[in-house]
Amino acid sequence: MSNQIQLAVHGAAGRMGRRVVALAAEDKDIQITAAIDHADNGLIGQDAGLVAGIAALDVLLSPDWPNYASVMIDFSLPVAVDGCVAKCVAAKMPLVIATTGLNDVQKEAIAAAAKLIPIVWAPSMSTAVNLTMKVAQQITETLKHVAGGVDIEIIERHHRFKADAPSGTALRFGELIAEKMDGDVKHVHGREGETGQRTRNEIGYHAVRVGDNPGEHTIVFGMMGERIEINVAASNRDCYASGAIAAAKFLQGKPAGLYSMFDVLGLS
Numbered sequence: 001m002s003n004q005i006q007l008a009v010h011g012a013a014g015r016m017g018r019r020v021v022a023l024a025a026e027d028k029d030i031q032i033t034a035a036i037d038h039a040d041n042g043l044i045g046q047d048a049g050l051v052a053g054i055a056a057l058d059v060l061l062s063p064d065w066p067n068y069a070s071v072m073i074d075f076s077l078p079v080a081v082d083g084c085v086a087k088c089v090a091a092k093m094p095l096v097i098a099t100t101g102l103n104d105v106q107k108e109a110i111a112a113a114a115k116l117i118p119i120v121w122a123p124s125m126s127t128a129v130n131l132t133m134k135v136a137q138q139i140t141e142t143l144k145h146v147a148g149g150v151d152i153e154i155i156e157r158h159h160r161f162k163a164d165a166p167s168g169t170a171l172r173f174g175e176l177i178a179e180k181m182d183g184d185v186k187h188v189h190g191r192e193g194e195t196g197q198r199t200r201n202e203i204g205y206h207a208v209r210v211g212d213n214p215g216e217h218t219i220v221f222g223m224m225g226e227r228i229e230i231n232v233a234a235s236n237r238d239c240y241a242s243g244a245i246a247a248a249k250f251l252q253g254k255p256a257g258l259y260s261m262f263d264v265l266g267l268s
């Protein structure tokens with residue numbers, strides 16, 4: 001029997017699923033064994049490799065769950081995540097969850113499932129984004145007592161097709177920054193009308209939807225007399241796809257637990 005990781009992709013016909021298929025197909029340690037998508041997707045029945053723009057893989061896009069896979073990578077829709085988690089638990093299949101826009105109940109279900117199977121769950125699989133999150137925390141810690149105070153705002157830009165706002169990554173930046181601020185933090189989503197002056201303990205979020213932008217986050221640290229802006233931007237989706245594949249490899253042999261990309265990248 002081959003030592004290759006047998007990979008199943010959930011949401012395989014989507015923008016991200018296709019890039020995961022394309023990059024995994026080039027990886028000698030991985031064999032793609034299942035490409036799952038919704039039964040109503042018009043590409044069901046087609047070869048997942050051809051749909052991804054590479055050579056045929058002899059793996060057809062299907063709504064059916066595989067009998068076995070060493071790991072599942074999910075880039076789908078929030079409504080599809082519950083079923084994916086339940087099926088991975090039933091099959092004792094390690095799972096990488098990349099889908100964003102999940103509600104609190106779904107997040108609790110993921111935490112419960114992670115008591116039974118190993119799960120990597122992260123709103124961004126990108127190395128650059130995860131490293132920038134650490135930098136943002138460090139800047140917050142250094143500036144939080146600066147004379148005159150610091151105002152922190154998060155601007156995210158994504159393609160016009162994105163279904164959730166603000167991005168899961170922007171929300172995670174906000175959570176991680178809030179951990180380093182003193183006292184209660186107010187998360188403010190956009191501003192309009194008679195807002196009054198900005199209060200000190202706010203984090204502002206602004207979601208821009210333009211063209212084909214594969215994902216960009218700017219964190220502004222505004223002080224009296226100067227400001228820092230850190231910007232992290234994808235040029236294409238492969239940073240997320242390769243991160244998800246690294247997470248799938250990381251999960252091999254891991255005990256049940258909820259892991260993040262910080263764990264995968266050794267940034268914890």
Ligand SMILES: NC(=O)C1=CN([C@@H]2O[C@H](COP(=O)(O)OP(=O)(O)OC[C@H]3O[C@@H](n4cnc5c(N)ncnc54)[C@H](O)[C@@H]3O)[C@@H](O)[C@H]2O)C=CC1
Binds near residue numbers: 014016078079124
């Ligand atoms: N964590 C990360 O690094 C990243 C996360 N994302 C997130 O991944 C998700 C997918 O993004 P895209 O690929 O751009 O979206 P997309 O809309 O192109 O693809 C979603 C795919 O899921 C399929 N799908 C829908 N219901 C399904 C079901 N019940 N079972 C199986 N498949 C189903 C759709 O048919 C579609 O092919 C979004 O939530 C996005 O925010 C996107 C990029 C990076």
Ligand SMILES: O=C(O)C1=N[C@H](C(=O)O)C[C@H](O)C1
Binds near residue numbers: 158159214215
């Ligand atoms: O939908 C996308 O495209 C992306 N979504 C993720 C998010 O919501 O943070 C990650 C990345 O920015 C691309």
